[in-house]
Amino acid sequence: MSEHNISATSRNVEGKGASRRLRLAASIPAIVYGGKSAPQAIQLDHEKIWLAQQNEWFYSSILNLDVDGKVEQVLLRDMQRHPFKQIIMHLDFQRVDANQALRASVPLHFLNQDKSPAGKTAGILVLHELNEVEVSCLPKDLPEFIEIDLSNLAVGDIVHLSDLKLPKGVELPELKLGKEHDVAVVIAKHGREDVAEEAAPAAADVPATKAAKKDDK
Structure with missing residues (x-):
């Protein structure tokens, strides 16, 4: 199984207004949930993710998500796109446990x-x-x-x-x-x-x- 790495940074401000400002700054608001940790709000670079999402592996493979230097294995669970613009509006990632199916x-x-x-x-x-x-x-x-x-x-x-x-x-x-x-x-x-x-x-x-x-x- 090939390894696929993506980078993100944590974000402390949430809400529609904050998400709108992120998108204007060419970033994607996202959430990481699951496992024993609390859900975490993050942001990703839109251009890098736009390129990554054109590959089949982005949707079906385990991803190594690096958030502020801490790497977790996740699966993409949801992607929201703009109705007609080439813009990714939001992403949901789920943490995976190596010992759990x-x-x-x-x-x-x-x-x-x-x-x-x-x-x-x-x-x-x-x-x-x-x-x-x-x-x-x-x-x-x-x-x-x-x-x-x-x-x-x-x-x-x-x-x-x-x-x-x-x-x-x-x-x-x-x-x-x-x-x-x-x-x-x-x-x-x-x-x-x-x-x-x-x-x-x-x-x-x-x-x-x-x-x-x-x-x-």
């Missing part, structure tokens, strides 16, 4: 789809029903992503949650809720045009009574 959403990486029988067949749709899954594991076992090899995917195949190959120590909590929660992740099926053509009756299959009515008009 956590839950986090992990992105899925789909491999070799274009090399698969389904991917090579014209008119076939390969649908990604999920782009991420929630996992449960110790912080040290948290993967940045989970790979799904689709090289053998054929027309009509369905890849379910239970088919995913998980790293050691990683579980999918959803599967513990019952078989009905073993949902589809990838589906390979005929496109709508093909289905429509198969469903439409041929002219020769139209009943004689209907054909006669058409001729009478």
Whole structure:
């Protein structure tokens, strides 16, 4: 697991007015909570975080958060963005305990789809029903992503949650809720045009009574 470091400074003044002044100064107000410590208000450099948040790891990896020289391991739990400006309004980070299992959403990486029988067949749709899954594991076992090899995917195949190959120590909590929660992740099926053509009756299959009515008009 790669290490990702971000820096912040503590802040003593809170409230909407203080947060507005921070944003005008190109900083992001944020909060760190969880664990045995009290919640802490912090601020981060907007430009550095804006660059970091363009990477997948920012959302799914353990982050080493340095606040005034003290480093804590955290997960990003919430990000508030401006409705139309490229501005991050607020961030929530949760502290993690190295000895306690956590839950986090992990992105899925789909491999070799274009090399698969389904991917090579014209008119076939390969649908990604999920782009991420929630996992449960110790912080040290948290993967940045989970790979799904689709090289053998054929027309009509369905890849379910239970088919995913998980790293050691990683579980999918959803599967513990019952078989009905073993949902589809990838589906390979005929496109709508093909289905429509198969469903439409041929002219020769139209009943004689209907054909006669058409001729009478």
